[in-house]
Amino acid sequence: MHSAGNPLLLLKKEDSMHTYAKRLASLLLAPLLSTFLLVGCGNDQNADDVHAKSQSPREQKERARQVADAWKGSTAAAAWNRGYYPMADVIQKPESGWRTAADQRAYETENFVLHGNLPTTATVHGKVDWGNGKTLPRPLWGAEKAYQSFARNRSEGPRLTVTGARLGTTTIMTSRGRASVPAWLFTLEGYDTPLKRVAVTPSKLPSSPIGQARQGAAGSLKHVARLVGTAMNGRSITVNATHGACDDGPVVKVLETGESVVLYASAAGSRSGPCNAEMIGQSVKVQLRKPLGDRILLDALSGRPVPHGEPGGLSPSWT
Structure with a gap:
């Protein structure tokens, strides 16, 4: 029996071809539809970003x-309000300032050399004094640690020479106002006044x-x-x-x-x-x-206190 002469077979054949076409169309359209949806989501996200900005x-x-x-x-x-948080440089230059541009460059690049001995001290605590009857004991840095905090370069460029150090005091602005604090006073070759480094550690933030x-x-x-x-x-x-x-x-x-x-x-x-x-x-x-x-x-963004100091600078802040 030939299909050309049988209406039932023709109908089944047409139904089969129609089903095949529908399936083929769905397969071809699915990726396009997915792409369209993805692009739409991306545009919505971009719109949200624009709105946020x-x-x-x-x-x-x-x-x-x-x-x-x-x-x-x-x-x-x-x-x-109970703590000690420095709000100014903890390393203070000589009062006379730098004599030459080379010396200033040596300081900025932390290029120092030690000629002499640094003291070793058994004192483990110092005192922050705000001068209004309020004081706070804080751990004390040793002279070697204080020296290493600013003398971190050993290059061939301009250098400053440290010949010794003694424990003294300096004044620094803090979160509670100006205070007198222990400091290491480093003697520099060619200078009449010392380089000062605050010797007490800040409180925990x-x-x-x-x-x-x-x-x-x-x-x-x-x-x-x-x-x-x-x-x-x-x-x-x-x-x-x-x-x-x-x-x-x-x-x-x-x-x-x-x-x-x-x-x-x-x-x-x-x-x-x-x-x-x-x-x-x-x-x-x-x-x-x-x-x-x-x-x-x-x-406002972080919700935290603003620290003092330039990023990457010589005076680390309490953070």
Whole structure:
């Protein structure tokens, strides 16, 4: 029996071909549909990123308020107010300054040589004295450890020569105001005044009562990395804030309370187009309504105190 003359066989044959075509179409369309869905998800994510980057300064200020409120009256704030945290260089240059550019270069590159002996001392504790009846005992560094903290280079370039050291005192700005602290006074060849290195260790940094802001939240806050310096009257501070390679630089705003000064930073003038992920540090001067005093300086993004010092500098901070 021939199929050409049998309607039932023709119908079955057509049904079979129709089913085959449907299956083939589904196989061909599935990858395209998956690709379309993936592209759609990617576009949605990009839209979220754009939205996160365009959030208002109000959210940044709100985050700063949350950080201030979290620290107010906290166990961390109490520990901070009892501790010793240097807010200035723990290595102090000779009072006369550097005689030559070569000597300054030697200091900046940590290129020192020791001609002589450093004292060994049995004293294991020193005392931080704020001059108002408040003191704090702290472990004391030995002369050798203090020397190694700034003499970490042995190159052939310009060098400074240390000929000896003795234990004395110096004055340094701290989180609780100016204090007198033990220091190693290193004699330098060719200088009448010594290079001073604070000899007492900072207190342990308390755990923050608030965590870091979630990525993309709080109006795309940037990091306030370091406190570079404080004006003599305390009414302005200079900080190192980060920003990206495709913007016009950092903008640092401040929320002041009676207990804290919270800095919240962002980037100005973000530009579209290809951009690398490089983070750049830049110094920014911030004016305060009243002197910083013993108020704690906080970073809104991290929720933690802002450390002192330049990144990679000679004076390690309490962090």
